[in-house]
Amino acid sequence: MNGLRSLWNKFFGNSSRAFGSMSVILLLSLAIAPAKDFFSEWRHAQKNYVKLIRTRADAVTLERHVEPGLQQIWHPELGVVDRCTTCHLGLKEASLSNVTQQPFAKHPPIPHSLTQFGCVICHRGQGTATTEREAHHSTDSWEEPLLPANYIEASCGQCHLSPLRGTPTLNEGRRLLASEGCARCHNIKLADGSVVVPTDDPPELNHIADKTTREWIFAWVKNPQAYAASSTMPNFGFSDDDARDISAFLVAQSTKGPYPARTVKAASSDPNTVQQGASLYGQSFCASCHATQNAAGNLVGGDFGPELTRVGSKLKPEWLESWIRDPATYDPETRMPHFRLDDKQVGLISNYLQSKTDSDLLANVHLEPATQKQAEHGRALVLEYGCASCHQINGVKKPENFAPDLSRIGSKPFAQLAFPAGVEHTLPNYLTSKISKPRAFGAGLKMPKFALTTPQVDALATALLSLTSRANALPASLRIATQHESHYQPAGKAGQLISDLRCFSCHAFNGRGGTMAPDLSWEGSSVQREWLVDFLKNPNTLRPALIRRMPKFNLTGAEINTLTDYILTVYQNPAFDRDEIAPSSLTPQLAEQGKQLYYSKYSCQSCHMIDAQKDKGYIGPVLSQAGLRLTPAWTYQWLRNPQALRPGTIEPNQHMDDADAKALTAYLMTLKLRAKQGGN
Amino acid sequence: MANNIQHYIDELHQHRIWRSVFRSGSGDSNLHRAQAVQSNVFLHLFAVKSRRRMLEFSATWYLGALTFGTFLVLVITGILLMLYYHPSVPQAYADMKDLQFVVSSGVFLRNLHRWSAHAMVFLVFAHMFKVFYRGAYRPPREFNWVIGVVLLLITLLLSYTGYLLPWDQLAYWAVTVGSNIASAVPLLGQKIRFMMLGGNSVNANALLRFYVLHCMVLPLTAIFLMAIHFWRIRKDGGLYAPDKPAKEGTK
Numbered sequence: 001m002n003g004l005r006s007l008w009n010k011f012f013g014n015s016s017r018a019f020g021s022m023s024v025i026l027l028l029s030l031a032i033a034p035a036k037d038f039f040s041e042w043r044h045a046q047k048n049y050v051k052l053i054r055t056r057a058d059a060v061t062l063e064r065h066v067e068p069g070l071q072q073i074w075h076p077e078l079g080v081v082d083r084c085t086t087c088h089l090g091l092k093e094a095s096l097s098n099v100t101q102q103p104f105a106k107h108p109p110i111p112h113s114l115t116q117f118g119c120v121i122c123h124r125g126q127g128t129a130t131t132e133r134e135a136h137h138s139t140d141s142w143e144e145p146l147l148p149a150n151y152i153e154a155s156c157g158q159c160h161l162s163p164l165r166g167t168p169t170l171n172e173g174r175r176l177l178a179s180e181g182c183a184r185c186h187n188i189k190l191a192d193g194s195v196v197v198p199t200d201d202p203p204e205l206n207h208i209a210d211k212t213t214r215e216w217i218f219a220w221v222k223n224p225q226a227y228a229a230s231s232t233m234p235n236f237g238f239s240d241d242d243a244r245d246i247s248a249f250l251v252a253q254s255t256k257g258p259y260p261a262r263t264v265k266a267a268s269s270d271p272n273t274v275q276q277g278a279s280l281y282g283q284s285f286c287a288s289c290h291a292t293q294n295a296a297g298n299l300v301g302g303d304f305g306p307e308l309t310r311v312g313s314k315l316k317p318e319w320l321e322s323w324i325r326d327p328a329t330y331d332p333e334t335r336m337p338h339f340r341l342d343d344k345q346v347g348l349i350s351n352y353l354q355s356k357t358d359s360d361l362l363a364n365v366h367l368e369p370a371t372q373k374q375a376e377h378g379r380a381l382v383l384e385y386g387c388a389s390c391h392q393i394n395g396v397k398k399p400e401n402f403a404p405d406l407s408r409i410g411s412k413p414f415a416q417l418a419f420p421a422g423v424e425h426t427l428p429n430y431l432t433s434k435i436s437k438p439r440a441f442g443a444g445l446k447m448p449k450f451a452l453t454t455p456q457v458d459a460l461a462t463a464l465l466s467l468t469s470r471a472n473a474l475p476a477s478l479r480i481a482t483q484h485e486s487h488y489q490p491a492g493k494a495g496q497l498i499s500d501l502r503c504f505s506c507h508a509f510n511g512r513g514g515t516m517a518p519d520l521s522w523e524g525s526s527v528q529r530e531w532l533v534d535f536l537k538n539p540n541t542l543r544p545a546l547i548r549r550m551p552k553f554n555l556t557g558a559e560i561n562t563l564t565d566y567i568l569t570v571y572q573n574p575a576f577d578r579d580e581i582a583p584s585s586l587t588p589q590l591a592e593q594g595k596q597l598y599y600s601k602y603s604c605q606s607c608h609m610i611d612a613q614k615d616k617g618y619i620g621p622v623l624s625q626a627g628l629r630l631t632p633a634w635t636y637q638w639l640r641n642p643q644a645l646r647p648g649t650i651e652p653n654q655h656m657d658d659a660d661a662k663a664l665t666a667y668l669m670t671l672k673l674r675a676k677q678g679g680n
Numbered sequence: 681m682a683n684n685i686q687h688y689i690d691e692l693h694q695h696r697i698w699r700s701v702f703r704s705g706s707g708d709s710n711l712h713r714a715q716a717v718q719s720n721v722f723l724h725l726f727a728v729k730s731r732r733r734m735l736e737f738s739a740t741w742y743l744g745a746l747t748f749g750t751f752l753v754l755v756i757t758g759i760l761l762m763l764y765y766h767p768s769v770p771q772a773y774a775d776m777k778d779l780q781f782v783v784s785s786g787v788f789l790r791n792l793h794r795w796s797a798h799a800m801v802f803l804v805f806a807h808m809f810k811v812f813y814r815g816a817y818r819p820p821r822e823f824n825w826v827i828g829v830v831l832l833l834i835t836l837l838l839s840y841t842g843y844l845l846p847w848d849q850l851a852y853w854a855v856t857v858g859s860n861i862a863s864a865v866p867l868l869g870q871k872i873r874f875m876m877l878g879g880n881s882v883n884a885n886a887l888l889r890f891y892v893l894h895c896m897v898l899p900l901t902a903i904f905l906m907a908i909h910f911w912r913i914r915k916d917g918g919l920y921a922p923d924k925p926a927k928e929g930t931k
Contacts, residue, residue, distance in 0.1 A: 032788075033785040033787075033788030034784065034785055036788075037784050037785055070782055081774065081777075083781065083782070126777075128774070128777035128778070128780075128781055129777075129780075129781055130781040130782065131781075134781070
């Protein structure tokens, strides 16, 4: 006690001692601030980095690259002030590729220079910060927390608005945004002002009672995936009563379709007839677009049209026949072509499809006749759940702005999100749970559950995370815009035929159309007339590795002539004349020389087949008919530079000189193996 | 040694330059002391004589002096902060981040400024309560009380205008709310709000206006009024002392 007192007297005994002691205490406490600066986290990291590189073989080179002090990547026009490189010192050092200790690891290779855009534009986080906690983990207070690495492709999508080779997840997500019909309820505007256009094809329901039964509608509305696992129609989780009332309303609103009523023969279960229908189904290449489940439960066939595994339990025979005869009379917007089938063929295919039933599907569905009240309630449900966002329904208008706008969802601040219990509070978690379990966010919500796999959900989240405010704020010159689809429409009689056959569903012409089949914009320069006529009569595949093939439309001679004339005159490449190489200039000697080149210098046989017995090339088209199919001018130009004629084609550009290309052309023009006539 | 130092100090005091600055000369007589006070622009604000008892802690709790001390800290840190701050929309918040992460002792500067501001508001109130409950506002000190009230308002306005300058969400909404309160004034409300913000919403003009008010207009007015405040203490007869010592008091 006495000791304490004497100590007190020593330092605070009188006013001048107290003043002196207080001054020293003040000075010491003022020294805390510069000391904290000096012993900062980033200086510690830099010391550790130097320690690390000193142990390595190329220490001298590495040390020469180190600049002590705060580092910063500064791009005022991009709003980038990134000090990440203060601690992440080894990002550019190729020789540190085996270092896993953070923050010193090397950055994986990317197509951009690391300093071109800084770090935060892709990784988010707080770039100005110089402590790890503030830079990486400031999730509650910072609007853009660090983006988890598995969604990093979202950042590419801020500038690259069209598909990119290195971003498969993002591309898939964007495809799903369009094909799953997300854009039918949500408005999704990209940074260049273009809007995501849905590519799914939900049927109109104006005449649904012609097409199917109320029992089927009930089962479908309750669980679409029970009918077809691949269906894009989502599950709304309707109760039995709700499904009953919706089916009552849909049948009540349905009007008679605009096609002639015909009497239909009762379905025949004779295995022979069914077998005939099945082979006609195969010959018409229906499976190019429609899938069916095989015995093993796997889907076989295309996903362009609806799955047909249980179609016999769904469609009414009268409707099915009119549809196969000419789909456009029922749905003018359909993507299905008009196959020119005669009554017998229509009957066979219809009969085959009717045999594809599933007795379990409707086994437990027993509906009493609908009452007025049920139909009214059904209509209220249809309005509430926005069914008309996708489907045309008599007397129900397509709702506008039905669901929240998603154009800036990738920058949505935390404060504006409501998370269900058990979901970690991050934006990617919010998006994936919202897509996979929408009703977990509240019982009254309308968003249905889509049949999506986990990778698909992640892909969608990636695409949504690319829709940021930054994407809109970046200079427009950085943006690689979406390719706008043209509204090209061919003219005249041929144009009508092209529409009727729905060529645009699979082929593209002048920037409009599908990607399933080759682009035909320059078909007129590339093929010979006789071959095209034969092909349209009886399409045979050029690529043996592909399952999808062009269907047989059963065109008449006059129709084929119209189409051929139009294709050969209109779809010409302006860069060269299709007749510029006279067949007489391709001498047999030249052809012999070309054959040598084909098998030795260029080894074309590794991808292409000429002799089906001998060659093994399955990647490119078969060339045994090249001399009948292709024009010499096209062949020559193609060999010189394939990408000039078809950008993105996988045919390698061999930078062939003029003489080699000429010789190869001469050889290819001698390949004139006639296909067997009559067979399919 | 001690004599030597004393000799040098005396010589310095007699030097021509020293005498040109401090004309009164040195000396221990009351006259010399009074002359020293009166010929100094700062010291002349204060009374020539004070009662020893009024310098005790218990007399004033030093509340006025402490308030002035925090004001000085605020001026010094404020000037240092001004060296790193641009009152512009794109730059203001980025400058906060620079102060936080790259300026040496930047966080310390900001925190010192902020806590001193809080302390000043607290001390001003404490000072006023002390004056009020001791009855020190009564004549002849009623005018100095009025100046004190104006200084209170200026202190509060300094706090309010400084709040916008970091240009973060907190600042933005605080000032939005504050200016909306001003617009509730009958008839003139909208005009007052427009004048405060230099527009109809909190934006670049508001930031500039608040910056000018915070760094120029309000501090200068405060300094001017403080000078009068201190000078009036002297003119009103020094610090207020009750006629009779407090009953239980020992002094």
